[in-house]
Amino acid sequence: MDNMNMQEASRVILGLRAAGWDEKEINDFILYIETGEEKYKPVQKNKPTE
Helix, strand or coil, X not given: CCCCCXXXXXXXXXHHHHCXXXXXXXXXXXXXXXXXXXXXXXCCCCCCCC
């Protein structure tokens, strides 16, 4: 599998921002992908009830 290029990485970041992720969540997610360290693994947010 090829590495992600900068254009693809930018689209991922912009997509996460559009989904409501803050900068720390995005940074931690990228660190989790690169390092595999559990301390950076995303946690599910509680969804608002309707």
